[in-house]
Amino acid sequence: MRILIVGIGISIGQQLTGINSIMYYAQAVLTESGFTHNGALIANIAPGVIAVIGGIIGLRLMQKINRRTTLLLGFSLTTTMHFLVAVASMLLPAGNPARPFVILALVVLFVGSIQTFLNIAIWVMLAEIFPLFIRGLAIGISVFFGWIVNALLGLFFPSLIAALGISGTFFLFGGIGVLALVFIATMVPETRGRTLESIEEGVTTGAIYTVKN
Secondary structure, eight states: OHHHHHHHHHHHHHHHTTHHHHHHTHHHHHHHHTOOHHHHHHHTHHHHHHHHHHHHHHHHHTTTSOHHHHHHHHHHHHHHHHHHHHHHHHHSOTTOTTHHHHHHHHHHHHHHHHIIIIIHHHHHHHHHSSOGGGHHHHHHHHHHHHHHHHHHHHHHHHHHHHHHHHHHHHHHHHHHHHHHHHHHHHHOOOOTTOOHHHHHHHHHHSGGGGOOO
């Protein structure tokens, strides 16, 4: 069923931004960027603070901006941050005093972007897009695939950093982000401003996929 693919896709896409892996291993990323161990520990506070602020803003945006617009904007911002982190890591070699602070700023912007525009929006979408008769099962399946991907990323993220470095790892995430944008633009329907009953009817008839606000 197409709508189940949509649910699985946005759930996996959320995890493939690398947000949880970056939060799990933020200290390692910051150490790799040039911070001392203690400096990375202190600097790691910044992504946590911006995550809370972004979540609060994201809750307010749900009533004001279309879901598809929010997802497209969110993935555009996170993908841009991925590429900027990768480029900054290349242009600012190890030992450059600006390197750790530039990468920290970009990681903070990345976390703020995903918390503001993606994390809440994706959970709202999962709650809205499925017909009632499959909603519980479909949400469970979508979240299952998302957290399986999260577990794999969490397991292999240190190996990615070791093998590819910061630049290679973030270029990889950026490429995945481009694919996520294509998926959202071509597959994800708009649900804001519609009742659950009208969404269910649209999904059942296929009419919901013709509305691209």
